[in-house]
Amino acid sequence: MALVDLSSPVDAKFWEPDPVVHQVLTPADGAKHMSAEMREHLGLEFDPNVLPDAEFLNNDTFTLTVHTGTHVDAPAHYGSKTTYGDGVPRTIDQMPLDWFCRPAFVLDLRDAGTQLVGADLLRRKLDDLNYVPRPLDIALLHTGAEQWLGTPEYFGKFTGLDGPAVELLLDLGIKVIGTDAFSLDAPFPYIIERYQATGDPGVLWPAHFLGRRREYCQIERLGNLEALPPSGFRLMCFPVKLTGAGAGWARAVADVP
Template sequence: MEVQWSSILICTVYIVFILGFSSSSSLASPIEAYPSYGGECKIVPPKKEVFGNGRIIDITHKMRSDLPNFGSTESVGQLLQLAVSMKNGSLYNVSELKLRVHTGTHVDAPGHFYENYFDACFDIDALDLDVLNGPALLVDVPRNMNITAEAMKSLHIPRGVRRVLFRTLNTDRFLMWKKFDSSYVGFTEDGAQWLKDHTDIQMVGTDYLSVASFDDLVTAHRVFLKSRNIILVEALKLDDIDAGLYTVHCLPLRLVGSEGSPLRCILMP
């Protein structure tokens, strides 16, 4: 693709790349490596879930305005707005992002359900990235139940497996494309305790906004987070992927003092 150096702008949230300006401040087409701002565009950039001929699978939900909002009948609403706009005379665009840190695909720190851990700065910036990156097992949970101790036993996850992604009925029901539904599948307290007592799992990934079932919301979270050795990744996009062994890479933002963070997660076969 021929690149005109008159004034090319590629923007992501809070990041602006300006390759050149002319006195006219005209905007050229975006280059392929940097899809344009996600508004109404005449030029439609490619939207992919799989990259590199299947070498990289994106398991992160897009940050959409219609994402479910935990505990609410309303969706999350508008997340982005232009704080600085070329349409208003600026030489560049800068978007502003406003969202709760547990929106969409995200990770929990121990301070999410423990006030003493929150005060002691066991925050997102203190999470062990080694736990969030490495070999991972994607398993299908029996579709007729929450993730109970019985369900955990039936999965026969061997010792030594440190990272497990649990695909449930939530994926089949497309719950991340609907308003919040408290009937989602999650861990019960006894299921969380069984995992903690009988496996070596340190990263728990699930396919809805909460790793814990609605009825066990507090108790299951507290079982997982008490030891500070288990990291919870929630609202993963696990449709159209075969169960099995992968390499997972999840990277949260370095939000000092925060008990949660959005993150980008990928699988590599």
């Protein structure tokens, strides 16, 4: 058994549309902070200099969105209402854990030659896989986008799925679709340009908006997919339990025999 890390890092040095802020509290500052907190909240005096090297514990504060780094999108991310169930989409803390520890397979889209893949190409990739997906399997899309990680190109150079392509996977019983790209949809500039050229609102984020009528989750910003075989492994990608959130960060790991 080998555990393969499929997570991209959260790094404040990376270029992000919403920049990451990383504030470090050093062990020396931690000692002073602890002393001040004891005084303010408990009325106790404590000299931090009596600690070894006058140090206590370090701490880190990150300011970032739930869509930074490898993360799982919940149905609540796609809109405030659904046409299935009771009409209220589930948030990330409400999703069943068994969706996120399942057999998985990889569809290699690096040779797609387009920023938007449809059902026909995806069906050919499935036919070439030599594996029959089962309900609740996790589908992973290898687009090659990781090569741009940390740069502005990461947000505009990748391949996404159109609505029928997502429907094809959901019809197989799949509930979780992952990608190494910034989004399961095509890049924002591609989508906007298509809409401006056609005036068709159906070209606007079809992969995400499909989640308003069919419940499923996306894993975005995966990494290291080239280390995986096409099938025959298990993926673990449990999202952080953020109450009421539309997404949660995840440490995605593959268990490869």
